[in-house]
Amino acid sequence: MxxxxxxxxxxxxxxxxxxxxxxxxxxxxxxxxxxxxxxxxxxxxxxxxxxxxxxxxxxxxxxxxxxxxxxxxxxxxxxxxxxxxxxxxxxxxxxxxxxxxxxxxxxxxxxxxxxxxxxxxxxxxxxxxxxxxxxxxxxxxxxxxxxxxxxxxxxxxxxxxxxxxxxxxxxxxxxxxxxxxxxxxxxxxxxxxxxxxxxxxxxxxxxxxxxxxxxxxxxxxxxxxxxxxxxxxxxxxxxxxxxxxxxxxxxDALLRYRALYRRVRGNEERLQALVDTAVDAIVTIDAHGLIQDFNRSAERIFGWSAAEVYGRNVTLLMPEPFRGAHDWHLQRYLQTGQAHVIGTAREVLGVRKDGSRLPLRLAVGRSGTRQRPVFVGFLTDLTALKQTQAQLRIAASVFHHSNEAVLILDAGLQVTDLNPAFERLMGVTRLGAMRQDIEHWWPDMDSEPLWAAVRERGRWQGELAARTALGDALVQHLSIAAVQDGDQPARHFIVVIRDVTQARRNQQELERIALYDALTGLPNRRLLMDRLRQAMAQAQRSGQLLAVCFLDLDGFKQVNDRHGHEAGDILLVEVGRRVQALLRAHDTLARLGGDEMALLLGELDTPDAGLPVLRRVLDAVRQPVTLPGGTGQVSVSLGFALYPLDGASADALLRHADQAMYQSKQAGKDRICRHGARAVTGTQGAPV
Ligand SMILES: Nc1nc2c(ncn2[C@@H]2O[C@H](COP(=O)(O)OP(=O)(O)OP(=O)(O)O)[C@@H](O)[C@H]2O)c(=O)[nH]1
Structure with a gap:
């Protein structure tokens, strides 16, 4: 092999x-x-x-x-x-x-x-x-x-x-x-x-x-x-x-060319997508200032369609005096290479198709070849920004000049700003207030639930007692609002403070006028009815008795006639004071009008339990009263009804007490009568 x-x-x-x-x-x-x-x-x-x-x-x-x-x-x-x-x-x-x-x-x-x-x-x-x-x-x-x-x-x-x-x-x-x-x-x-x-x-x-x-x-x-x-x-x-x-x-070359072509196409498409979706207007011009490209945002901002502006001079989008100067700037740049706009951004005015002007921020870039340069302008519509700025200026002015005190707190409840009205109201300086803990001004503030409510619901309002730097006690209405940014936790809180001290005083005075007798300061009929209903409810809860008494002075007309009306007034005030002095805290003496008064005695264990007090009332009223022109003397006829024994409603009780008082008058005055009974107590408190 x-x-x-x-x-x-x-x-x-x-x-x-x-x-x-x-x-x-x-x-x-x-x-x-x-x-x-x-x-x-x-x-x-x-x-x-x-x-x-x-x-x-x-x-x-x-x-x-x-x-x-x-x-x-x-x-x-x-x-x-x-x-x-x-x-x-x-x-x-x-x-x-x-x-x-x-x-x-x-x-x-x-x-x-x-x-x-x-x-x-x-x-x-x-x-x-x-x-x-x-x-x-x-x-x-x-x-x-x-x-x-x-x-x-x-x-x-x-x-x-x-x-x-x-x-x-x-x-x-x-x-x-x-x-x-x-x-x-x-x-x-x-x-x-x-x-x-x-x-x-x-x-x-x-x-x-x-x-x-x-x-x-x-x-x-x-x-x-x-x-x-x-x-x-x-x-x-x-x-x-x-x-x-x-x-x-x-x-190999063909494959390379195909890959390169695809990459270029991809880049172009990406660039086009960027241009199309850009929020800014992108306008491309040639060396003569003629528009080559006009993206969708440019159409939206200027109101021109791309087809309308292609090949037209870009000065179309500029108001005078920019319009006149533009060609000159362009020519100068092409000759000297000196440019003020390229590579920097500046604010300019544009003009829409309908002739209205708009503020813009313009940045210009240069591309293309040396012989055939192309300029790309990026234009941001500043209309909304300018409006916001104007609104902010107004808001700042309102903040500064407002008569309502405004305090701005950060998320940690530290004071970050306050207006002059706050300085005046609380008697503080801006610098001093910045270091202050807010609970110093509102000591009664129940901080935890209050701020929890603000964070949860975005706002809180209510009245709080306030203490100024000078030690004045005020009543203030606070409106607290959280400044929220979407779903984020609040980063600031705005507290608007209104001084309601005087309003509260006025309100109290009105309430006093509405509920109290102007002459004697005793509760009037309205307040009496209110107290009567409360006393009835209380008696019902406790199972005790309530005495509703009706009082009418005897011989008062004579005092008026003899000493004059003013002296009569003095006597009425004195009688009220004397009777009031005999009562417990939860008893009520009211003046119904003229020389008529009503008395509520609660927490009575027996029907006769109120009689000792009533007798003392008779005694006290009977004592002479010193008047400017001499001495006046009156007595009082008193009738009473017991709840729940003599009536189930306030009206019925008052009516029955009135009737009993009438009985006392009939029986000779200066005595006490219970509803439905004969006079129970005569002059000097002796039984009739
Ligand atoms: N000074 C004064 N008098 C008043 C006032 N309101 C009512 N009067 C008078 O009080 C008197 C009440 O009348 P009477 O109750 O009939 O007088 P009286 O002498 O007590 O009569 P008897 O009740 O029957 O004992 C009238 O003269 C009213 O003009 C008031 O506010 N001040």
């Missing part, structure tokens, strides 16, 4: 002499180097592509095809360069099959080269695969030769050819991978060097392999095949190989 492949020295027969056509040898080397350069270039392109993509796979296949075909073509041209004194033909299937190891080896090597990181083992493996692959191609190609002499290989040269192939492949890959490329020189030189090394690896393998070949037999008696067809065939193979390489390059 071995002797069928190797020529073991001394072998049978004498090897035939052969030599190579130098021109074709050169061509084969050139093809090898060019293919190596192409393959390595495509591997480098592949390395930059994202892994797993179709583009990467295509680039890799293209590179492998270019390199594999190149190796094969180099070998084929090398075989054409061979000059033997015998006629040679080739078995086509095996010749074609020899392309396969070349393609496989190229594919494996380029796959490794295209990796972002290549380990030492991968480098060694790929170098071996490439070197041995080229060897496999060479010897299978040699086996395709059909010739009369026997073909054998010298073992040492055979091994040397494979070793050289592997070594040079490793060197070429190492040059491509391992050497740092800090300088531009290295960046350009290394690919060339590695392509040269790889190309030479292929050629060296082939020609060392040829050196190992032994053709054993006799030369043909006839002249060997004419060599005229070899050169054109070799050239055709070289050109075809070049074509395959160029095709791979073209494919």
């Amino acid at each position: 071995v002797e069928h492949f190797f020529w073991l020295n001394p072998g049978p027969g004498t090897p035939l002499p052969f030599h190579h056509d130098p021109a074709l040898v050169l061509l084969s080397v050139a093809v090898a180097v060019a293919s190596a350069a192409l393959g390595l270039h495509l591997a480098e392109t592949t390395r930059r592509l994202p892994p797993g993509t179709q583009r990467r796979r295509l680039a890799l296949l293209g590179g492998a095809a270019a390199l594999g075909t190149g190796i094969w073509a180099m070998h084929f041209i090398g075989m054409l360069a061979l000059r033997l004194p015998v006629s040679v033909s080739y078995r086509l299937p095996l010749t074609a099959l020899s392309l396969l190891p070349a393609l496989l080896a190229a594919w494996v090597a380029l796959r490794v080269l295209a990796r972002p990181y290549v380990s030492r083992a991968q480098w060694l493996a790929s170098g071996c695969v490439l070197g041995l692959g080229v060897g496999a191609m060479h010897y299978s190609g040699m086996a395709a030769m059909q010739l009369q002499p026997l073909l054998r290989h010298e073992p040492l040269a055979f091994v040397a050819s494979l070793a050289l192939s592997v070594a040079l492949a490793l060197l070429a890959l190492w040059l491509r991978l391992a050497l740092p490329r800090r300088s531009t020189w290295a960046q350009h030189a290394m690919p060339l060097l590695s392509a040269l090394a790889l190309g030479l690896a292929f050629a060296a393998m082939h020609y060392t392999g040829m050196h190992a070949a032994r053709f054993i037999g006799l030369p043909d008696s006839e002249a060997p095949l004419p060599s005229g067809w070899r050169h054109p065939l070799a050239l055709a193979v070289a050109l075809t190989t070049l074509g395959v390489g160029l095709l791979a390059l073209l494919l």
Whole structure:
């Protein structure tokens, strides 16, 4: 078996002499180097592509095809360069099959080269695969030769050819991978060097392999095949190989162009989306000031449609005097390069389609080429901002000039601001108030529930007793509102303080007038009715009795007649004071009008329990009263009804007490009568 492949020295027969056509040898080397350069270039392109993509796979296949075909073509041209004194033909299937190891080896090597990181083992493996692959191609190609002499290989040269192939492949890959490329020189030189090394690896393998070949037999008696067809065939193979390489390059360029185009399209679409959705107006003009682009916000802000303004001068959007000066500014910028607006933002006035003006903030950027500059204006509509600013100024003025005291607190209830009205009301200075704890001014403030309510409902209002810095006690109405920002917890609280001290006093006075008798200060009928209902409820709860008494002075008219009306008034006041003095805190004495009074005595355990007090009332009223013009004397007729014994309603009780009083009058005055009974107590308290 071995002797069928190797020529073991001394072998049978004498090897035939052969030599190579130098021109074709050169061509084969050139093809090898060019293919190596192409393959390595495509591997480098592949390395930059994202892994797993179709583009990467295509680039890799293209590179492998270019390199594999190149190796094969180099070998084929090398075989054409061979000059033997015998006629040679080739078995086509095996010749074609020899392309396969070349393609496989190229594919494996380029796959490794295209990796972002290549380990030492991968480098060694790929170098071996490439070197041995080229060897496999060479010897299978040699086996395709059909010739009369026997073909054998010298073992040492055979091994040397494979070793050289592997070594040079490793060197070429190492040059491509391992050497740092800090300088531009290295960046350009290394690919060339590695392509040269790889190309030479292929050629060296082939020609060392040829050196190992032994053709054993006799030369043909006839002249060997004419060599005229070899050169054109070799050239055709070289050109075809070049074509395959160029095709791979073209494919790579096309793929690159497509990716670039997609990226540009994507960028453009993104930019367009940005321009379309921008809140600001974006208006692009050329060097003549003519509008090139007008985004949706520009349409909304200016009221023009893009179609209406394309090609028109941008001064269309400016009121005078900006309009007149714009062209001049533009020309000056183009001539001198001096610009005031580019790169900075400033406030300008714009004009809408309907002629109304609007405040804008303008920032201008320049793009385009030097010869054809384009200016992009970014315009922010400041209308709302200006309105807000005006409102803020008004609010600040209201805050400052308001007659209502306003206090602003932060989230920690520290005073952050206050207005002059607050200073006046509380007698504090602004600086002093800033350091003050608010409970100092409102000592009764029930802080926890109050602030909890403000935080929960957003506001609270109510009246609180206040203490000013001067120690004055005031009643104030506080409206507290939380300044909320969406769902966020309140960051500030506004406290509006109104002094209601005088209003409360007035109210109390009105209540007093409405419920008390102006002359004697005793409760009037209205308050009596109220107290009566309360006393009835209390009696019901306690199960005790309540006495409702009716009092009418006896002989009062005479006092009036004798001493005058004013003296009568004095007597009425004195009588009220004396009776009041005899009562307990929860008893009520009311003046019903004229010389009529009513008395409520609660918490009585027995029907007679109130009689001692009533007798003392009779005694007290009977005592003379000193008047400006002398002494006046009256007595009182008293009737009473007991709740619940003598009536279930307030009206009934009063009516019955009135009737009982009438009975007392009838019975001779100055006495006490219970409803439904005869007079129970006569003059001096003696029973009748
Ligand atoms: N000074 C004064 N007199 C009043 C007032 N209101 C009513 N009077 C007078 O009080 C008197 C009440 O009349 P009478 O009850 O008939 O007088 P009297 O002398 O007590 O008669 P008897 O009740 O029958 O004992 C009238 O003269 C009223 O003008 C008041 O506010 N001040």
